[in-house]
Amino acid sequence: MSEKLEAQVRQFTVDADDDGIRLDRWFKRHLPDASFNLVSRWARTGQLRVDGARADPGDRVATGQTIRVPPADTAPPSARPKRERAPLTDEQIEMAQAMVIHRDAQAIVLNKLPGLATQGGTRTHDHVDGLLDALSFEREDRPKLVHRLDKDTSGALLLARTARAAAFFSRHFSGRSAKKVYWALVVGVPDIADGLIELPLAKQPGTGGEKMHVDEENGQPARSRYRVIERAGNRAAWVELQPHTGRTHQLRVHMAAIGHPIVGDGKYGGQAAFLTGGVSRKMHLHARRIRIDHPDGGKLDITAEPPAHIAETLEMLGFDPALGNVPFDDSPPPATREVKKARAKAHAKQVRKERRGERRGRGKS
Template identity: 45%
Template sequence: MSTTAQVGTDEGGIRLDRWFKRYYPDITHGAVEKLLRTGQVRVDGKRAKASDRLQVGQAIRIPPQLQGKAAEATEPREPTFNDGDKKLIEKLVIYEDQTVFVLNKPSGLATQGGSGITKHMDGMLEALQGKKRQRPRLVHRLDRDTSGVILVARTVPAAATLSEALRHRDARKIYWALVKGVPRPHKGIIKLALAKETGFGRHGKDERMAPADEDDAHAKSAVTYYAVLGTAADQYAWVALKPVTGRTHQLRAHMAAIGTPIVGDFKYGGPAAKGMGELEDRLHLHAHSIDIAHPEGGRLRATASLPPHMVQAWRLFGFDAKRAEDPFEELSAR
């Protein structure tokens, strides 16, 4: 027989999957997704998604198999991190105040757990908690192989405020990428809807996003501004990217669609994404900066330095990251 749990006064605004991680730390993200997909977990009697934001007082249906397994959030429990994790996550902090952390995520480290993923940023955040009662929370995510700026809220209200700013596009996120070829013209906007494509990969079990017609029932509109900041013999380009929408793999799919795949992105660029001998076969995509409304007023602006494999590429081509100007200055934060 199922039971219900009520969303507490300090839990308004957090994602449903994060709520489960708080009270059921041993459950995997994939297991939560399955419970939601099959309707075994509901919010106020209705089906819900992992990304849904909770409101104080809402009732969450807990299926029978999870009963008796909840961990009280106020009870001491074993840390989810080790000394190595603590040193790593502390090293990644590039800004902090009473309500927010900004981290520079390295390429190759997953943002959250999932099938087969045991080491991820979300599992290390408790190391940043200090003496505060509330555990830090991820506000958004980056692909595993994408590096750069990640926002972490130190309180539930801060998480809600930052999430709201992202949802209403009151944030200015700039990415840097090294692409194969040079986009023409050097500055423009890509308006190309994307839809999930199945049957991809060696065994036909992978998925990726593919260009689609706006009228396709499964398509989602996607818009990206781009600008070339530097070129190398018309074979490579340093490109700044400003996503207007936030679709899965949007930047990767858009750059491949215009014939200039991101170096190291074999999922979307295929063999054409392979760089010259001295370039590493890693994704050359970096969340360079963010400008977003701060939970306590004003603006939060942060910039993350390039990861080692991109520093190597910039040196190889003579690109000077320190002299780069904002090519989208005339655009509003939205």
Template identity: 50%
Template sequence: MLMTGGVQNITVTPEDDGVRLDKWFKKYYPGLTFGRLQKLLRTGQVRVEGVKTKEPGLRLVAGQSVRVPPLDREKDVKPAHEVSKQRVTREEAAAIRSWVLHQDDHIIILNKPAGLAVQGGSGTKQHVDGMLSALKDGMMDKPRLVHRLDKDTSGILVLARTQKVAQVLTAAFRTKDVRKAYWGIVVGVPPLAQGRVDLPLNKSHSKSGERMVVDELEGKRAVTLFKIIDQAGRRAAWLEMEPVTGRTHQLRVHMLAIGNPILGDGKYGGEEAFLPGAEVAKQLHLHARSIRFTHPAGGVFEITAPMPDHMKATWAYLGFDESSAPPPFEDDVE
């Protein structure tokens, strides 16, 4: 029998938090039949966190490790996870280490650059998940993702250094225990100096790809708080945005919904997301600036990430002074 390279131990990603074990296998090993999976479970060849399980309906938790036995390459499609098992080059290792803002025995905080995906996928050769082994630093396992950022969004990305910490932080990200503040520039100026967007979001599929849309009937509740820090006339405004919920592309869709697309967000705003004649980068101007949460070792942890170069240049072009911004999280979330 041909093998895919022996036993694999694969970390459950934040995207798959709460997914049934059988659905997880269906997603990443589409050639594996349900009957064959049941046999692997009955014979103890599949394990979650080192424990044998016979329950195909077991709900997985982000950060857990799933033991996948050797599979027949002729029957089982090469798993998507193998893309994250690529060898880290010396240049990649140096790069990801340079993004570290904070590191202790429990967590690592990265300042992710814009344009780099957090996880692998179709056509994605380089991503944060594939570089994490460079940050093991004496630990048995590589750090684990506990949340995500869009590829084109820069800023704070939290990593857990152990499976136990990953479970704690993943649960915290589902609630208001983690507060995140984003900086962005929007085209035009919102009608209110500060406000709350409460519009449900849902996925929409079309020939042009998958998008998030406002869906009052079947969407999941999504809430965003925002306030204007400064503005360039009526042309553009610098906002601080706080996602109370954590839906995919939430800030981008919500800002578009109130008539102020985020600068450079051609995917959602089209031509309206750009400033004609302005000498600014045509990249997305959205940055995960600050985060606050309870540290796994106790106490409140808060950190701020410097903006990427393209956003610093736009701030200067529009006459914004980042030192004039008020501290994040001044107000309690409702």
């Protein structure tokens, strides 16, 4: 490299907010014009270095390290300019800030409203991600989402206020050390009051990936703990749920698979998921509590009060809210008979499908 080109090489020092993040994430945050392919090429040719050593995009950086980046004129301009976000209305700002139930230097916890999506998508214009500008408070940058809740699921949603906190929380979510407790009302009462559901899940064909189902052959492992808190005769039960894995719609699919769909969840429970007698048709699934290590030490342990429709149903059925505050139990029980029956049913369905395929194949020969 010529002396002139070497003089144009840029040096950056990793600050505390970026401690522990991957190098490709550092580029996305600080040099977004450098595409992943370009960064990978720099790495392959030895032009990308951290503290003088060759680096790869997947390497993690630490506070105080020096990142050597090739000259700026080798980076192509962005394919398209970033679209400016529309300013929030006073009503949107008020709604966003009213959801805050915890705030410190590194984290914000919201009690997300039911019916509010976490992120935008096709025909989804109202979402938490679009409200984050209202939650900057004393900081200049907006907080970051580190996990999601379904649109119709209410409750505790964690936001990171710094890049360092975002990387920290993401590691704990991916490592499954973050603990979440949900409250749900389900149709009927499970035979066993404390059970573990182990049924693999996959995207259901023909639904565009918008619906999941139990798939013993090709599904990803999924484990959910449930405990019955109270029951209303044989009509319904109030249960505590703890997901031990993080599959899409996991709790909803698992409860429906053992014959006890979540009240209001017509997507997985059909008409059987709706109770009569004035019970709300909204989904009765609430992220009650989240517990996770805090970037500054100690634990973040926050509970979120249920929304009006769930609180009203609990009262209508005569349940005592104080009974729902049970301690975490990290030692799951064995799989229940209901789970074994559901697993056998899914396996039989798969066998029937394969046999139909064999018969069709013989007919063509």
